[in-house]
Amino acid sequence: MPAPDALTPGDLGAALGPRATLVQFSTAFCRPCAATRQVLARVAAMVDGVAHIEVDAESHLDLVRRLGVASTPTVLVLDAGGRVVRRAAGLPRTADVVAALGAAVG
Secondary structure, three states, X not given: OOOOOOOOHHHHOOOOOOOEEEEEEEOOOOHHHHHHHHHHHHHHHHOOOEEEEXXXXXXXXXXXXXXXXXOOOEEEEEEOOOOEEEEEXXXXXXXXXXXXXXXXXX
């Protein structure tokens, strides 16, 4: 059973990674969101057991409000149990995403 503050596949509409999950909140006209998608997909492909889930913020307003997402892109790093261990807004650097994953899986 997930922790009460944990995100579940039902919340996100996709399966969590067995080790960690990168969750990206995006909107249709967000230019940095496309670059963020590439960075997160590349990191997820490099690190075993890590999933990348992109959430359309406009279609998931309840979740946006619940998590306090104020801008896109917003990236959450979840541990294997779905708990948020890191959070950042804006276009992330690959090195920062890899470092945040270290906190999630370590």
